[in-house]
Amino acid sequence: xxxxxxxxxxxxxxxxxxxxxxxxxxxxxxxxxxxxxxxxxxxxxxxxxxxxxxxxxxxxxxxxxxxxxxxxxxxxxxxxxxxxxxxxxxxxxxxxxxxxxxxxxxxxxxxxxxxxxxxxxx
Amino acid sequence: xxxxxxxxxxxxxxxxxxxxxxxxxxxxxxxxxxxxxxxxxxxxxxxxxxxxxxxxxxxxxxxxxxxxxxxxxxxxxxxxxxxxxxxxxxxxxxxxxxxxxxxxxxx
Numbered sequence: 001x002x003x004x005x006x007x008x009x010x011x012x013x014x015x016x017x018x019x020x021x022x023x024x025x026x027x028x029x030x031x032x033x034x035x036x037x038x039x040x041x042x043x044x045x046x047x048x049x050x051x052x053x054x055x056x057x058x059x060x061x062x063x064x065x066x067x068x069x070x071x072x073x074x075x076x077x078x079x080x081x082x083x084x085x086x087x088x089x090x091x092x093x094x095x096x097x098x099x100x101x102x103x104x105x106x107x108x109x110x111x112x113x114x115x116x117x118x119x120x121x122x
Numbered sequence: 123x124x125x126x127x128x129x130x131x132x133x134x135x136x137x138x139x140x141x142x143x144x145x146x147x148x149x150x151x152x153x154x155x156x157x158x159x160x161x162x163x164x165x166x167x168x169x170x171x172x173x174x175x176x177x178x179x180x181x182x183x184x185x186x187x188x189x190x191x192x193x194x195x196x197x198x199x200x201x202x203x204x205x206x207x208x209x210x211x212x213x214x215x216x217x218x219x220x221x222x223x224x225x226x227x228x229x
Binding site for chain 2: 001035037044045046047050059060061062095100107108109110111112113114115116
């Protein structure tokens with residue numbers, strides 16, 4: 001089923017920016033929609049963004065729309081999330097997750113999860 | 123936005139007993155409902171998709187049922203490794219949404 005590994009988290013001041021990356025292996029990355037899901041420490045899960053296999057469909061939660069940008073590089077088997085205008089409430093573990101279906105536009109469930117990368121806004 | 127409501131928030135169950143977790147959607151989601159398990163300090167793990175299909179490697183003691191707006195995750199013969207938080211998630215419409223979770227702990 002493959003593996004995804006996130007990186008890029010860290011401590012940033014309010015109003016700052018970060019770029020998260022997700023490296024995929026063990027599956028044909030270019031064929032699958034991908035997602036970002038976050039979880040504030042001790043809280044529940046929140047879907048953040050999704051991108052279709054060909055980047056034609058980009059979706060965002062209202063809480064991040066206009067501040068976060070999802071993208072992918074299929075040649076590098078990588079998913080990205082650009083986080084701008086960060087707020088303290090964006091503090092969370094950010095997980096990269098894989099859609100189950102090939103050539104999906106997204107709007108699926110999360111078949112495979114990474115270990116997450118922690119973003120702290122303070 | 124489709125709001126997912128899970129109940130109860132906490133469920134205390136003895137090992138070997140059955141746990142029944144509920145998930146309600148504020149709008150019709152057909153069978154586009156998944157369940158995840160998360161243990162402390164671990165990543166969420168897919169248990170069930172399409173309401174009732176177990177993911178690869180998930181034991182048969184986990185079963186899902188329901189349709190439309192009312193869904194249930196049943197864990198029969200609870201094992202020690204099943205004590206965790208369980209989340210439901212709808213994927214019938216954007217934005218994708220999760221329930222608040224049900225914590226299953228040891229009675």
